[in-house]
Each structure stands twice: as structure tokens, then as C-alpha cells.
Amino acid sequence: MSAAPASPMPGFNARLAARWRDADTLLCVGIDPEPGRYPAPLVDDPDRAFAFGKAIVDATAEYACAFKPQIAHFAAQGAEDALERLIAHVHAKHPGIAVILDAKRGDIGSTAQQYAREAFERFRADAVTANPYLGSDSLAPYLAHADKGVVVLCRTSNPGAADLQDLPVAGSDGTTRPLYQRVAEKAARDWNDNGNLSLVVGATWPEQLGEVRAIVGGDIPLLVPGIGAQGGDVQAVLQHGLNADRTGLIISSSRAILYASSGADFAEAAARAARETRDRINRHR
Amino acid sequence: MSAAPASPMPGFNARLAARWRDADTLLCVGIDPEPGRYPAPLVDDPDRAFAFGKAIVDATAEYACAFKPQIAHFAAQGAEDALERLIAHVHAKHPGIAVILDAKRGDIGSTAQQYAREAFERFRADAVTANPYLGSDSLAPYLAHADKGVVVLCRTSNPGAADLQDLPVAGSDGTTRPLYQRVAEKAARDWNDNGNLSLVVGATWPEQLGEVRAIVGGDIPLLVPGIGAQGGDVQAVLQHGLNADRTGLIISSSRAILYASSGADFAEAAARAARETRDRINRHR
Numbered sequence: 001m002s003a004a005p006a007s008p009m010p011g012f013n014a015r016l017a018a019r020w021r022d023a024d025t026l027l028c029v030g031i032d033p034e035p036g037r038y039p040a041p042l043v044d045d046p047d048r049a050f051a052f053g054k055a056i057v058d059a060t061a062e063y064a065c066a067f068k069p070q071i072a073h074f075a076a077q078g079a080e081d082a083l084e085r086l087i088a089h090v091h092a093k094h095p096g097i098a099v100i101l102d103a104k105r106g107d108i109g110s111t112a113q114q115y116a117r118e119a120f121e122r123f124r125a126d127a128v129t130a131n132p133y134l135g136s137d138s139l140a141p142y143l144a145h146a147d148k149g150v151v152v153l154c155r156t157s158n159p160g161a162a163d164l165q166d167l168p169v170a171g172s173d174g175t176t177r178p179l180y181q182r183v184a185e186k187a188a189r190d191w192n193d194n195g196n197l198s199l200v201v202g203a204t205w206p207e208q209l210g211e212v213r214a215i216v217g218g219d220i221p222l223l224v225p226g227i228g229a230q231g232g233d234v235q236a237v238l239q240h241g242l243n244a245d246r247t248g249l250i251i252s253s254s255r256a257i258l259y260a261s262s263g264a265d266f267a268e269a270a271a272r273a274a275r276e277t278r279d280r281i282n283r284h285r
Numbered sequence: 286m287s288a289a290p291a292s293p294m295p296g297f298n299a300r301l302a303a304r305w306r307d308a309d310t311l312l313c314v315g316i317d318p319e320p321g322r323y324p325a326p327l328v329d330d331p332d333r334a335f336a337f338g339k340a341i342v343d344a345t346a347e348y349a350c351a352f353k354p355q356i357a358h359f360a361a362q363g364a365e366d367a368l369e370r371l372i373a374h375v376h377a378k379h380p381g382i383a384v385i386l387d388a389k390r391g392d393i394g395s396t397a398q399q400y401a402r403e404a405f406e407r408f409r410a411d412a413v414t415a416n417p418y419l420g421s422d423s424l425a426p427y428l429a430h431a432d433k434g435v436v437v438l439c440r441t442s443n444p445g446a447a448d449l450q451d452l453p454v455a456g457s458d459g460t461t462r463p464l465y466q467r468v469a470e471k472a473a474r475d476w477n478d479n480g481n482l483s484l485v486v487g488a489t490w491p492e493q494l495g496e497v498r499a500i501v502g503g504d505i506p507l508l509v510p511g512i513g514a515q516g517g518d519v520q521a522v523l524q525h526g527l528n529a530d531r532t533g534l535i536i537s538s539s540r541a542i543l544y545a546s547s548g549a550d551f552a553e554a555a556a557r558a559a560r561e562t563r564d565r566i567n568r569h570r
Contacts (some may be wrong), residue, residue, distance in 0.1 A: 032396070072392065072399035078407055080365060106416050107357065107389050108443040111317070114357035122363055131391050133418040133438060135445025153418060159395040160420025163471065170453045170461055179464065182452060 011196055012127045012149030015098050016221060019065045020247045026285075027278045028100070029060045030254025030267040031069040031086070031227065035077060037259055039266035049074055049083035056091055056258060059267040060274040061094045066127075068223075068252055070102040075141055086125050099124040100151060100223070100250075106131030122146055127151055129200060129223070132183050139191055149221075149236040152187055155180040157202025157226035181211060188216040198223055201241070203232025203251070210240030218243030221250055227277070230258030234277075238284045246285050253277055293297035296481055297412045300383050301506060304350045305532045311570075312563045313385070314345045315510070315539025316354040316371070318361060320513055322544055324551035339374055341543060343550040346379045347379030348543030351412075353508075353537055355387040372409055383411035385436060385508070385535075391416030397426040405433055412436055414508070417468050424476055431479040434506075437472055439497055440465040442487025442511030466496055473501040483508055486526070488517025488536070495523035503528030506535055512562070513541030519562075523563060523569045531570050538562055 010018070020026060031053050042048040057067060067090055074083040087099050101123055105115040119128040119142070127149025130142055142150040155165050165180040180201075187197055199216065201209045203226035212222065222241055226232040234251070241249050257277070261269030295303070305311060316338050327333040342352060352375055359368040386408055390400040404413040404427070412434025420446050420569055427435040440450050450465040465486075472482055484501065486494045488511035497507065507526055511517040518538070527535050542562070546554030 033466055034395075034399075070392075070396055070399075072390070072396050072403060075365075076402035076407060078365070078401040080360075080363070104392050104416075105357070105389070107355075108441065109445075110319075111355055111357050114319075114355075114361040117361035118357060122361060131416050131418050133388075133391075133449055134418050134441050134443055135448030135450070137445035139445075156393065156419050158419055158422055160394075160422035160424075163420030164418055164464070164468070165420070167464065168455045169464075170455055176455055179449070179452065179454075183449070186448065232376070250535060276501075 011147045012098055013196060013221060015066060015096070015126070015228055016250070017247065018095055019098070022096070023062070023065060024282065025063055025065050025278045026247065026249045026251050026281050027064055027274060028066040028068050028223070028250045029064045029257055029274060030102070030252050031055065031056060031067060032254045033259065034073060037262070039262050039264070041264050047082065049077055049079035050085050053054055053082070053086040055147045055267045056270050057086070057090055057094065057175065059271040060257060061097060063271070063274040063278040064097055066098045066100055068100040068102050070254070084123055091124065098149070100127040100129065100149065100209045101125035104129045104131050104153060106134050106138050106156060106168045109136065109137045109141060112138050116141045116145065120145055127198070137192060142279070143194055143196060144189060146196055146263070147196055149196055151198040151223050152183070154187070154199040155201045155205055155208045157204045157230050157232065161202065161205070165229060180208065181215060184215040188220060192220070198250070200225070203227040203237045204230055206236035206240045213241055213243070214252040218245070218248055221248055222251040223252060225252040227251055228253035234280050235284045238281065242285065249255050251281055296432045297383055298481060298506060300411070301325070301350060301434070301535070302532065304381055304383070307349070307381070308350060309567065310348055310350050310563045311534045311536050312349055312559060313351040313353050313508070313535045313537040314341065314349045314542055314559060315387070315537050316341060316352060317358045317543065319358060319537045322547070324547050324549070326549050332367065334362055334364040335370050338367070338371040340552045341555050342371070342379065344556040345542060346382060348556070348559040348563040349382055351383045351385055351535055351538055353387050355539070362472040369408055375388050376409065383434070385412040385414065385434065386410035387414045389414045389416050389438060391419050391423050393419065394422045394426060397423050401426045401430065405430055412483070414438065421476060426480060428476060428479055431481055434481050434483055436483040436485055436508050437468070437476070438491055439468050439472070439484040440486045440493045442489045442515050442517065446487065446490070465493065466500060469497045469500040473505060477505070480504070483535070485510070487511040488522045489515055491518060491521035491525045494522060498526055498528070503530070503533055506533055508535040508537060510537040512536055513538035519565050520569045523566065527570065536566055564568065
């Protein structure tokens with residue numbers, strides 16, 4: 001009898017669903033190392049971007065369904081190499097936890113191919129965030145990687161989100177809906193042939209989160225930043241964003257976990273903050 | 286008599302206007318080094334991203350009002366260091382020519398600050414391209430650098446641009462206008478306090494270019510990609526996009542110049558293509 005063929009690596013959405021189930025957590029830990037906020041023991045470490053990220057990852061992995069490093073925080077410091085090693089560390093030590101590279105790229109197709117190489121080949125991320133302003137051909141090079149996740153901005157968590165995303169768009173059916181809902185419609189209907197698309201909807205707008213969930217159905221994961229330092233309400237997020245399985249959300253916190261302490265106990269404090277956030281989420285599920 | 290105080294470095298728009306006038310060119314040379322398209326003499330050069338960029342810069346500087354390196358083409362190859370040295374080379378050898386870092390970043394304010402550091406401090410670019418989907422606070426950290434240019438996407442050159450940018454947005458005055466025109470309105474009216482904003486409008490849409498010029502007036506430069514490999518019509522671009530001074534345009538060509546020859550004569554071929562493009566533009570001005 002010949003051996004069965006090796007099964008392909010499960011895709012991002014399947015790995016995420018397995019982690020939601022097996023670790024009972026919807027918490028995503030964002031890794032945004034700000035130059036002026038390293039904890040005291042790492043301030044003089046020449047490899048502090050990696051050392052900080054690794055300590056946070058190892059301390060919080062138990063409570064995390066995903067990690068989300070934010071690339072600008074590495075690039076501003078010329079620390080791409082630290083980011084490469086950090087993601088390799090997650091794959092090696094915490095293989096059940098997917099890495100979402102928060103890059104929010106958006107460019108014409110030939111350039112988007114280079115950005116897809118950056119995210120998936122160079123940094124070996126499992127998913128990448130992307131900006132929809134340039135339309136379908138700017139997203140296609142990411143979406144073509146069926147085993148990778150593509151997390152498209154829909155309604156972002158920041159105050160200025162309303163400037164464009166809430167503009168009233170007239171539809172061919174005579175209805176008028178905000179732009180972010182048109183993005184959700186296109187994402188679910190036109191862009192998700194490989195079933196590997198997710199959407200970003202900020203925790204600071206729980207009602208809009210509910211509108212997006214209603215538009216896209218239960219199978220598209222929603223990445224929800226803004227419950228920590230930005231002040232989003234966890235209970236409202238869950239009420240409006242959960243699917244019928246009581247999952248479907250990647251609830252991201254960065255600064256409230258990373259900077260829970262600036263002292264020698266920063267990793268323990270991060271672990272405590274992550275555990276408490278996971279538990280707070282689960283109490284309201 | 287004491288010496289007069291050193292005058293501050295003129296801003297991006299002033300330097301651009303000086304170069305339009307002094308060198309009589311509206312051509313911007315885009316530098317997008319694709320991994321599979323290096324000319325034969327550089328294929329085996331370990332520093333080929335820099336060597337190629339430097340050869341193109343030196344060969345085409347005479348005909349260029351700006352250089353526009355596209356960051357993904359460096360990042361996908363792990364060649365950020367080459368990009369840093371390339372931009373330093375432009376500043377050292379061609380100080381009248383501004384460098385626009387084509388990065389199309391867009392993120393919440395705290396992260397946009399890191400992207401601004403990446404563009405202006407790490408890479409020392411004179412201007413950066415940015416995506417407006419996240420609204421005013423995502424652009425503010427770039428725009429706060431009054432001496433730097435911020436080139437905001439408006440109507441991009443790619444086929445998918447229509448997906449979002451042409452959606453009909455209802456205005457409070459009862460009119461309905463495409464999203465890209467709302468972006469142009471906000472840019473000119475709300476976002477340009479420091480007079481350092483420009484807009485991207487693809488050469489592939491000359492009528493939309495005319496609409497944008499009419500909305501923003503003559504003082505906001507328009508960066509126009511798409512006249513080379515993407516097939517935009519130079520005469521139509523000039524007819525619709527020039528301001529009353531017969532300037533106001535940064536007309537960008539990348540692949541048609543970079544890859545004019547794949548042989549040992551690639552730099553001479555690039556110079557010839559750049560000169561011909563500049564002349565073609567000037568014939569229609």
C-alpha cells in the first residue's frame with residue numbers, strides 16, 4: 001500500500017477556526033513596538049524589536065487565536081529582520097497560531113504581486129491586511145493565495161473613518177448605503193472566490209459591525225481592533241459581531257497588552273492582560 | 286554684520302515648481318525593479334537593486350522632474366538598504382530632483398506616525414504617496430511635515446479603480462458625484478492646510494483628470510501614472526490636466542523607461558526613452 005498523499009496545509013480560515021475551538025479564545029495579540037515605549041530591561045538591547053516581540057508572543061500565546069504584528073513599527077526602525085525572525089519564531093514554537101501581517105497595502109496589480117511576495121514569501125505571514133480603495137485587481141494577487149488569509153479594510157476603528165467610509169453611496173436598486181457596506185457587499189459577493197477573505201471592522205463602531213455581519217453572513221471572519229487603548233466595548237462587539245457558532249471574530253488588542261507594564265515584569269503583565277481580555281470576551285459570548 | 290540666518294529648505298511643491306521651470310520637464314521616472322527583469326549585466330550582481338536604480342537615475346536625471354521609487358519592489362527582495370542608498374544618491378548627485386516614495390500607506394494615526402518616520406526619516410524621501418480610505422487622521426501625520434509632499438490617491442490608473450472610486454456618492458447639496466471627486470474636494474478644502482498635498486490621477490482616465498483639475502484648481506500638483514506600459518494618452522493628459530502655467534503635472538513612467546532594453550545598453554536605452562517621453566510631453570504642452 002502506498003502512503004496517502006500529504007494533505008495540504010489547511011488554509012488560514014480553517015486554522016483560525018481550529019484555534020477558536022481548541023483554545024477557546026477570540027483574542028488576537030497585536031505587536032506594535034513603539035520606539036519610545038520599550039520596557040526598561042530592553043531599552044538598551046540592540047535586538048529589542050525581536051526580543052520584545054518574542055517575549056510578548058511566548059507570554060500570551062496560550063490566550064491568543066492569532067498574532068498581528070504591525071509592519072510600520074518595525075520598518076520605521078529598520079527592523080525588518082527582527083520581524084522575519086519573530087514570525088519564524090511563532091511558526092516554530094506556536095504552530096497552531098496564525099500570523100496576520102498588518103500592512104494595509106493597496107496598489108495596482110503588478111505592484112500588489114510584489115507586496116504579496118513581501119507578506120507571504122519574505123515574511124511568511126499566514127494572512128495580510130489590505131486596503132480596498134484600488135478595487136478588485138489590487139486585491140487579486142493576495143486572494144490568489146488560497147491558503148493565505150486576506151483581511152480587507154471595511155470600517156476602521158479611527159475617528160477619521162467616517163470621512164470616506166460613511167459617505168452615502170447610491171445603489172442601482174435605489175437604496176443608499178454607506179461606502180463601507182458597499183465594500184462588505186463586494187467582498188462577500190465578488191472577491192471571495194477562494195473563501196479566504198476577512199474584513200476589518202473597528203470595535204469602536206459596534207452597530208456598524210452588526211451591519212457588516214448581516215451583509216456578509218457567518219462564514220467571513222471579522223478582525224476587530226480597538227477594544228483596548230482605543231476604548232471599544234467588548235460586550236457590544238460580541239453582541240453585534242458573533243456568528244451562529246459564537247465565533248467569527250478576531251478581536252485584536254495591542255497597546256493594552258504590550259504596555260501593561262514598563263518594568264521587568266512586562267511579560268507577566270502582558271500575559272495577565274491577555275488572559276483577562278480573553279476571559280472578558282468569553283464571559284460575554 | 287552678522288550672517289543672515291540660513292533659509293529653510295524649500296518645501297516639496299516649491300522644489301517641484303523650480304524643477305518644472307528650470308529643467309523644462311514634467312516627467313517623473315518611476316523605479317520599480319522587478320526581480321525577473323534585471324538587464325543582463327546586472328542579473329548576477331548581489332547589489333543589483335541599487336546598481337540598477339543608480340544607473341537609471343544617472344541616465345535619466347537630465348529629463349526628470351522627480352524620481353518615484355516603488356517600495357514593494359525593494360521590500361519583496363529584502364532590499365530596503367538598497368533603497369536607502371539609492372535615495373541618498375539622488376540627494377547627493379541630483380539635489381534639484383525630488384524623490385517621491387511610492388508606498389501608498391494608510392493606517393490609524395499612531396501607526397501613520399511610524400509610516401511617516403519610515404518615509405521621511407529612514408528613507409529621507411521628499412514626498413510619499415498615501416491612501417485616503419481611513420480619512421483625515423490617517424493623513425495628518427504626513428501632512429504635518431510641511432516641507433514634505435503628500436500625494437493622496439484619488440483616481441488610480443488600474444482597471445479595478447472604478448470598483449470604489451466611481452461609486453456615486455450623494456452630497457448634502459443634492460448632487461451625486463463619484464467617490465474620487467469627493468476625495469478631491471476634501472483634499473483641496475479640508476486636508477491641505479500646509480499647501481503640501483498632491484493627488485494621484487491615472488493617465489488612463491483623462492476626463493476624470495480634467496474633473497479633478499477643475500475641483501482642486503491650479504495649485505495642487507497631480508501625479509499621473511500610466512502613460513507608458515499602461516497605455517495612457519499623453520496629449521489627453523495634458524489637455525485635461527495642465528494648469529494655467531502649463532505645469533502642475535508629475536507625469537510618471539516606470540516600466541517603459543526601466544526596461545527599454547534588457548541588454549548592456551539598458552541605461553542608454555532608458556535615457557533615450559526618458560528624453561523621448563519628456564519631448565513628447567513638451568510637444569503637447
